[in-house]
Amino acid sequence: MYHSALPLILALALSGCQPAVPAAPAITSLKKELVTKTGNTPPSKGKGICWAEDVTPAIIETVTEQVLLRPEIRGPDGAILRAAVFQSEAAQRIVQDRRAVWFRAPCPEDLTLDYVATLQRALKARGYYRGDLTGQLDPQTRRAIRQFQDPLGLDSERLSLAAAQRLGVSATEFKR
Structure with a gap:
């Protein structure tokens, strides 16, 4: 048992004597x-x-949002008499010149x-x-x-x- 573990122990001990190799910088x-x-x-x-x-x-961002044109109308019982009307509006803005x-x-x-x-x-x-x-x-x-x-x-x-x-x-x- 000691004979098979000895090479492993020596290898581990000697590996600590090696100079550290610097790693390449991680560029993100x-x-x-x-x-x-x-x-x-x-x-x-x-x-x-x-x-x-x-x-x-340039980096340009397009933002689309829903704009309320006409609100919904509800009856006395809470039922929708007329649905709301929305319109999509898009606008662009420069994020980076x-x-x-x-x-x-x-x-x-x-x-x-x-x-x-x-x-x-x-x-x-x-x-x-x-x-x-x-x-x-x-x-x-x-x-x-x-x-x-x-x-x-x-x-x-x-x-x-x-x-x-x-x-x-x-x-x-x-x-x-």
Whole structure:
């Protein structure tokens, strides 16, 4: 009995000696990556720092409500003599204005054939890309990028660095 448990005990004891591997950050929203565009130059410069620009669309909400045109009329016994008349009225309001934005992006020189094929593979594994692994940023790949990023708050066909990191195709910057 002791001979079969000894390897397990040693493995558990030694596993505590391994250095912790930092986990990739769990990105739930790309909205914090967006910087409102105020000029034609990106927010910062430097080696390996690249930006993409795009326009976030306005978000318009349509609200429909029933408006009472004529109230019901009831008899002395409580029976309805004439039914109420309602009308549907719809109104639109802007929830969020359209705005030009900057966001960090993989640098153009990094968008190699292998990189884009890896991106396509990552998008395909998640069900966003259904095409062949061509290594080209074609319309089908750009559509898949948009479909991946949109629920995260970035409605753009341009790949953000944070989305690339979440997909595992760009290195993640770890903060200690």
